[in-house]
Amino acid sequence: xxxxxxxxxxxxxxxxxxxxxxxxxxxxxxxxxxxxxxxxxxxxxxxxxxxxxxxxxxxxxxxxxxxxxxxxxxxxxxxxxxxxxxxxxxxxxxxxxxxxxxxxxxxxxxxxxxxxxxxxxxxxxxxxxxxxxxxxxxxxx
Numbered sequence: 603x604x605x606x607x608x609x610x611x612x613x614x615x616x617x618x619x620x621x622x623x624x625x626x627x628x629x630x631x632x633x634x635x636x637x638x639x640x641x642x643x644x645x646x647x648x649x650x651x652x653x654x655x656x657x658x659x660x661x662x663x664x665x666x667x668x669x670x671x672x673x674x675x676x677x678x679x680x681x682x683x684x685x686x687x688x689x690x691x692x693x694x695x696x697x698x699x700x701x702x703x704x705x706x707x708x709x710x711x712x713x714x715x716x717x718x719x720x721x722x723x724x725x726x727x728x729x730x731x732x733x734x735x736x737x738x739x740x741x742x743x
Contacts, residue, residue, distance in 0.1 A: 603627070603710035605682055609667050616665040619656035625649025629711040637701060637717045664689045670702070680707040685720075 603611065608627050615623035625645045628634070634642040642648050670683040681704070688699040699719060706714040 605669065605672050605680065605707065608682075608705075608707065608710070608712065609669055609684060613665055613667050616652075616656075616663070619653075619661065621649045621651075621653025621656055624652045627712055628715070629708075629713045632712055633714045635716040637699075637719045659693050659695050660688070660690060661693070662691045667703075675706075678708050679713075681705075682707050 612624060612627055615621075615627070625648045628645045628648050630645050631643070632645055632648060634648045636642060636651070640651075642651050665686055665688050667684050667686045670685055672680055672682045675681050684703045684705065686701050686703065688701070690696050690699060701717055701719045703718070704714075704716045705712050
């Protein structure tokens with residue numbers, strides 16, 4: 603699969619609520635770090651865990667994925683960054699969830715995936731306006 607086929611296929615799998623189709627984009631021994639920090643190992647586990655959320659907290663959700671960048675790391679390994687917007691219609695995660703993902707791709711399959719929810723600096727700084735104005739690189743105790 604090409605990068606664009608992976609992105610399109612993942613969007614289609616999510617929006618269909620199809621864990622097996624989602625998992626088909628991963629290598630058999632892939633690692634997946636989800637948005638809450640759990641490490642899922644292996645295509646079957648990734649597919650099963652996604653089916654659980656498709657059937658519960660993300661039922662009926664709609665995912666959009668956009669490519670941010672891709673570069674060759676050597677030996678056929680690609681570093682792919684994407685961003686996503688998830689619209690969740692009901693339940694504990696109702697609303698919009700924005701995230702960014704890092705994927706390592708080889709041979710048309712994802713070997714590693716890290717998903718990070720995007721939150722505002724105000725949330726991270728606990729609404730400290732002075733700290734929120736500074737770059738995180740400038741944060742000092």
